[in-house]
Amino acid sequence: MTLEKLQHYNGQNGRKAYVAYKGKVYDVTGNRFWKNGIHKRIHKAGLDLTEAMENAPHAEEVFSGFSIVGILKESHPSKSYWIKWYGKYHPHPMLVHFPIALHLFSGGLDLLFFFQPEASYATAVFYTFFTATVMGGLAMIPGILSWWLNYDLAFTDIFVIKLLLSIITLLLGIVGIIIYLNDPDVVYLMNLPSMIYHGIILLTTLTVVIV
Numbered sequence: 001m002t003l004e005k006l007q008h009y010n011g012q013n014g015r016k017a018y019v020a021y022k023g024k025v026y027d028v029t030g031n032r033f034w035k036n037g038i039h040k041r042i043h044k045a046g047l048d049l050t051e052a053m054e055n056a057p058h059a060e061e062v063f064s065g066f067s068i069v070g071i072l073k074e075s076h077p078s079k080s081y082w083i084k085w086y087g088k089y090h091p092h093p094m095l096v097h098f099p100i101a102l103h104l105f106s107g108g109l110d111l112l113f114f115f116q117p118e119a120s121y122a123t124a125v126f127y128t129f130f131t132a133t134v135m136g137g138l139a140m141i142p143g144i145l146s147w148w149l150n151y152d153l154a155f156t157d158i159f160v161i162k163l164l165l166s167i168i169t170l171l172l173g174i175v176g177i178i179i180y181l182n183d184p185d186v187v188y189l190m191n192l193p194s195m196i197y198h199g200i201i202l203l204t205t206l207t208v209v210i211v
Helices: 031-035 077-089 091-115 119-151 158-182 182-186 190-208
Strands: 019-020 025-026 067-071
Touching: 077 091, 077 119, 091 119, 091 190, 119 158, 119 182, 119 190, 158 182, 158 190, 182 190
Parallel strands: none
Antiparallel strands: 019 025, 025 067
């Protein structure tokens, strides 16, 4: 069974619900944990869940009660190559943690700056925030690659939220950088650009946590 054919069995509109794991295709139709082809509002039937289950609290034993209805075959050789490459290097998990940590660090420094407004803190906040924004934008590339390889760009709720918040975080970061570069002394002022700048830094610490 190809991935394209597997997508047809999504548990919607009376269709059967199939999922793939490590090359095997399982029939989860009618299972109470897969009502309407959706598992815990995160995973959808009709997809290869091998990558998604790497961090799950259970492994292949969870499929022991389901019938194997086929073997998953890759219909696109080029995609098969990228799946193997991604499985070897894991670029998205490797890159995404750095901007998250830097965003949190810049937010913490900015709070410290409020209590002790020194130039060294202001500079550290900006450069940390700048690095987090650039690295966050770069991390989106392998993130989209992972979305394509492992989930075939399926628009589940969790991916829509992650994608929107990632874009919002990047755009907010660009705005914050422009504000600071236009006038580095804005961090000491009590005007609208200053409030927007500090607000963006603190808000992006929240968006990356949600992502």
